[in-house]
Amino acid sequence: MEFHRDAIVQMFLVEAEEHLSQMEESLLALEGHADDAELLNTIFRAIHTVKGNASSLGFLDVADFAHRVEDLLEGLRRGDISISADLVTLLLECIDALRQRIPDAALGADAARARHQKLIERLVAHSEGRPDTAAANPERRLRPRGRREDMPDRVHSLRVDIERLDRMLDLAGEIAIARGRTVAMLAAGGNAHAALDAHREADRLFLELQQLILTARMVPLGPAFRPYARTVRDVAVSHGKQARLLTVGEDVELDATVVSHLRDPLTHMIRNALDHGIEPPAVRRACGKDPMGTIELRAQRQAGHIVIEISDDGAGLDRDRVAARARAQGLVTDDARLSDADVHRLVFEPGFSTADEVSDLSGRGLGLDVVRRNIEALRGSVLLSSRPGQGTTFTIRLPLSLAIIDGFALRVDDATFIVPMDAVVECLELPAEECAGGGASGVLNVRGTALPYLSLRRHFGLPAVKRARQNVLVVRHEHGQAGLAVDELSGEQQTVVKPLGALFRDVPGIAGSAVLGTGRVALILDVPALIRNAAGPRPASEERMR
């Protein structure tokens, strides 16, 4: 038995965490739907399983603790005790305690046992229907913990259906056969057309395999969203506010790596919403709002992208305060007339913060600029919109996958650049008089609309060559459209993205590299950064602030 014990304990740890998360989620839901018997049953079943498994593995202290929690839940189920905010808080603390004790027990050390004695006493008191005296003690007030943020990225493993793996193996086999056929044809010196056909067949199979691997990496956002319900509750309670989290689009799928990199930015924006957005209950009541604020996390697919919105129904962005702060920071000149879009952009500037002192929410010295950088590192973009008194919405756009993009290839001399296909609007020819001008940038008249454009040759300092014809690729970015003037438009191609080495990581406007069919390296352009960079250095450049 001991031989397999490690594997079983590992499984126990994974399952226990699943059960605890489920309990947590159901408890938070139960707070709003106290009479939902099914929620209570789910919670009960989860703790019951944890208890049974712990006892079967010999973790008797954990089993005993779980048993006390079960007793309390039994009282709830019988109707002896009724659900209250204090009770939910207590049960959430018990879940945290189990989260700590179960891995400890698995390692053979249950160090937290003594510390949780008080918790057990409170559990017993609640079970016996005695009021929780400790709850009145502000010292015990629930503090938002860094637990989830401090946890290492756990997405190093992924569950894949056996059927999917079998299909991949099948395809790999079929590709081997198709390749063999091509080689045999070439070796026999046969018909080149037939060999090409055989090769195309192998290609088709290969693309199917690639697609299968990409989809195997996709995970639904639900499990990533759910822990935020707890974050919202904890942070709101600690700030004397009331807030709940609504999630929409939990079944929307996204690459596992992207999901794990989203956690910090999302945490930050949610905390931001609670800190700056949601007003205290009294203020909300005075405005005629529900004293309980709502934060909504909404995910949806939009043409090759995932869009995630984080919105709150709070006070909205304080326009005047943002403008004043921006002036004080030297981000804008005193007499600048700021549009709403400008204001909404300013909050993402490095070093910008309207909080007069660093609060524990926005704490850890992070600003929204870090959020923007994190999102852009995922080849995404983030925008903010806000209406006074009605709330603020962050909109994040992300590509479905980081590994492969549909790209549009451009050439300047021998250099190839790739623009992500979803940024491409149309292709134009650069008028002759603009070709002659030879500036790094200019403005074109496109069907009566002014289109700013950038010469990639000038921008990247390639040697000036006079060419009779130049082309313009019109791309969209977060604030509109712009043109990229190049020698040649090579067209659409699927591109496997390779990260850049450390030396080139901070070159503005370059997102990565790719190896072309010819064996040459192409640079993948980061359109938003390229445009920002070309639009002239903002007064506070990122370099200075770092």
Added chain:
Amino acid sequence: MPTVLIVDDSKTIQMLVTNALGRIRDIRVVTAANGREALDVVAKNDVDLVITDINMPEMDGIQLISEVRKKRDAACLPILIITAKGEEQARTEGLRLGANAYVLKPLSWHELTTAAEKLLAGAVPEKQRR
């Protein structure tokens, strides 16, 4: 080689039981996460013993026992219940509906393997009974 179906929504218990049974003799183990999946397995495979938990989502162990007994009697498909101390009422109901025996959680290896062996040895395959 006899086939044992382990029905439990917890993979930990599935692994524990598989491990314990694997020590006594060669068996083939199939698993199901709830009663509904278990019925499907029983319909499609020659199962010689069912070991089931009681409290499971979708279809619990009690319903599973009652469904299995509609088709196959206690002699040709024995059922062993894994149950917690507090589940006396459910356990009794399971036995009444036709389960052959039960073992208590926390699981004891000796108890589990002895009970399983005894049931496997006593089971008469349906074909031989005709």
